[in-house]
Amino acid sequence: MPSIAPFGTAGSWFKGNLHTHTTQSDGELSPEEAVAWYRAHGYDFIALTDHWVYTPGRRISSDFITLSGAELHGEGYHLLALGLISLPDRALADDVQATVREVCTRGGLAFFAHPYWTGQRPSEMxxxxxxxGLEVYNAVCEEMQGLGYARVHWDELLGRGRRLLGLAVDDVHWRAEHNAQGKGFVMVKAERLEEGCLLESLAKGQFYASTGPRLEDLRLEWGEDGQAVLHAFCSPCRQITFYAHGPTGRRFTAPKGEWLDHACLPIKEEQVFLRVECQDDLGRIAWSNPLFVEDVLGAPKARHRPQESS
Ligand SMILES: [Zn+2]
Ligand SMILES: [Zn+2]
Incomplete structure (x- = not known):
């Protein structure tokens, strides 16, 4: 049963928060204080992503780095920009497509931030x-207004064949009422703790997102009948859910007083994609990135072809 990336790939796991505000914009701690908090809480890296303020990445110590970042926004959207070499032209800010393109031409990765909170519809995205990709979980939006989860947005877009990755982030501003620090993080599998290595892994989806549980492994099994099966392994959880296009996924729930650390689901063409969520007894979740069914079974037949492809 071969493991799927990032579980089958070489490298080490690094924990990071990719959405952090400081006194450079509307956060209440300085960049140095923000770095100190995450270093003291077991993280390996963060990105400083102040509003329309570019912060280059740098090495803080042998075991902690920051990634280049900024949060960009214009009419109807916020964008988390990571790994770029400079800020896009703010005169283009109300043109989301132009801003995404500018992030990419500056070597960066662009993720829609908190789309539920922003009021973005999947059809607009x-x-x-x-x-x-997008933030499937944003801690400050969840803590303040219950608008932090974006799984419907994500699944709508994945179902249209858009290959988007999912982040969990704090979006911490260090205000007491937010209680956002240390909530949403990514676990990145990378060769070394260096900005280039982490960004390469992020771009390839060599990570999972979480608010607590560990995703231990994803494996593909081929039955004797030719049926492909996706196996998910995690730290002890209450539920393991396979999300797919439409109602073609499945949830597994542990019997009362017991735990689940493994579940599996046959892979079918009509699912288009499969992604896994593992939820523990505190309601905390680990999110895998999506597996596209056509990558496992081959190109879909015309009747199930997604409406668009990226
Ligand atoms: Zn924002
Ligand atoms: Zn933010």
Whole structure:
């Protein structure tokens, strides 16, 4: 049963928060204080992503780095920009496609930030090209207004064949009422703790997102009948859910007083994609990135072909 990337790939796991505000914009701690908090809480890296302020990445110590970043926004959207070499032209800010393109030409990765909080509809997001993904969980939007989860947005876009990755982030501003620090993080599998290595892994989807549980492994099994099966392994959880296009996924729930650390689901053409969520007894979740069914079974037949492809 071969493991799927990032579980089958070489490298080490590094924990990071990719959405952090400081006194450079509307955060209440300085960049140095923000770095100190995450270093003291077991993280390996963060990105400083102040509003329309570019912060280059740098090495803080042998075991902690920051990634280049900024949060960009214009009419109807916020964008988390990581790994870029300079800020896009703010005169283009109300043109989301132009801003995404500028992030990409500056070597960066662009993710839609907190789309539920922003009020973005999946149909508005679908035409935008060049996106790396979106925040499936944003801690401050969840803590303040219950608008932090974006799984419906993600699944709508994945079902249209858009290959988007999912981040969990804190979007911390260090205000007491937010209680956002240390909530949403990514676990990145990378060769070394260096900005270039981490960005390469992020771009390839060599990571999972979480608010607590560990995703231990994803494996593909081929039955004797030719049926492909996806196996998910995690730290002890209450539920393991396979999300797919439409109602073609499945949820597994542990019997009362017991735990689940493994579940599996046959892969079918009509699912278009499969992604896994593992939820623990505190309601915390680990999110895999999506597996596209056509990558496992081959190109879909015409009747199930996604409406668009990226
Ligand atoms: Zn924002
Ligand atoms: Zn933010």
């Amino acid at each position: 679908a035409p935008i090209r060049g996106l790396a």
